Amino acid sequence: MRQMQLGPALCPRTLRRDVASRSAVPAAACPSQRRTGGPLGLLPPRGRSPKRRAMYRRRSRRRRFAKRDDRTGTTSLRDGRPALAQAGPGDHDQGFARRDGRPREPHLSPERTPDLRAVCRDGVPDWRQADPRRVLPRRSIAMSQTTTEEHRPPARDDGPSGEPILLAAFPTPAAFxxxxxxxxxxRAFLAERGVIDGEVSSKHLRFSRPGGRIHVEDLGSRNGTFIGGHALRPREAVPLEDGAVVRIGRTILVFRERFEGPLAPETPLGTLVGPFGLQNIRRDLARLTHRPVPNVLILGETGTGKELLAEQVTRALGRAGKPFAAVNVAAMPATVFEAHLFGWKKGSFSGSADGGEGILRAHARGTVFLDELGELAPELQPKMLRLLENREVLPVGESRPVKVDVHLVAATNRDIEDMIDAGTFRRDLYARFLARIEIPPLRERPEDLFAIVEHLFQRRGVTLDPRRVEVEALERLMLAPFRANVRDLDLLVTYMEPSGGLTLRAVSEFLGVAAGDVGARPLSRDLVNRVLAECKGNKSEAARRLGVDRARLLRLLRKIAEEG
Incomplete structure (x- = not known):
């Protein structure tokens, strides 16, 4: 029996030689081959049954009268019906269908496969356009279809976002x-942005960026430029650090290298005042509003307003107006800690004639604020784990835990990471607080100080007029390292006479003599008049001899004139 031949055999009569090009060009296949060969050139072996030979003749006749549409790649008969629908049973060629209508795969030997690298449509091989004369091993096909994609690492983070901003802290809050x-x-630049100051020169200072770092240069202004309380020399560019306090005239600016947030001053968060320095806290509260968590830890130094922030956290969690309790865990004795928080059963200990709910169950569906969490004794810390994890409490004397629906907001002024390293605080207890909010100290947000001072005056029923504020006094406060933060500032306002405004003398008496004021003479009326007479009315020279800037001398002269 003859074996099946792969590829259309070319009849010698179909070859003609091109004398000019000396190349053999195959002509069209002979009719006998078109009648017997399939699209893959499969010749029917001799010795088959008459029924099978008749099948090959019918197939050849259908191909002869079929027409192909080159645009769509489909083959149809003259009557318009698709050729696949005319395929009879037993047709094993890939151009025809099975009895169920699905197209057959080509009848090929397992060792040889047609090259389909150039005849794929949308990643799917098109068997009708395969070249049967060009074959590749199956292993080569697999290797040609398998490509290694290039790995792209994640985008690099070039650092925090934001842009350099000047924040006007006094006399009018603004950002630009x-x-x-x-x-x-x-003067005109500030006036366009809502800051009116007649003591600022028309061309007071200039900012530059040599080497990518922000520098400031005084342009020979009349009243000078002060950075951190020190006067700049004219025409000398000095670098600016993040948070630098810049004073020009009666205006105090704070430089922020990367500021994120709106340029308009923000409204207070309840009683927590911060027009510019609480942007991170506002974002954390917005995140809690969209994705509430039952355990929140507030970190911050003493006097930063952790309890005030706890009220805003309660509002963000959707429990405003519901039961709220503040508990100082540091002041709670260890012997009654469980009874006060979890409750007790009647008769569980001596003197317990009646049962008690405890603080947590008494404030169900509300919020409990646990202050001074860092002072919790190590032997009491394990008792909080089940409460934070599953909201289960075990009252004293009970044998089964009780579920409680309450949100927990804790606060501490201790460094929890250092306590964990020292072994005085449990890491698993710290890990159960999924949301952590840190309040920056007052010395890290000097742009909010004057707004806080105004709020403290308003709590005493006094409106602080910016015209009654000595800018040097406010600058001294913005540069002071308040260890107790707002508590120290509140004590200063209590010490001062509210009706007298904010003066440098009162601030110096409260904070003590600054390093730059050691040996400075008090500016009495007689001293000012005598030095001014010696300088023949030259106020700039008189200010230099007195060791003050010209703007302060002018304000002092106006005050002397008003007093008569």
Missing amino acids: PLPGPSEPLG
């Missing part, structure tokens, strides 16, 4: 980007 190197900052 730095002017360009060719645009000096002066």
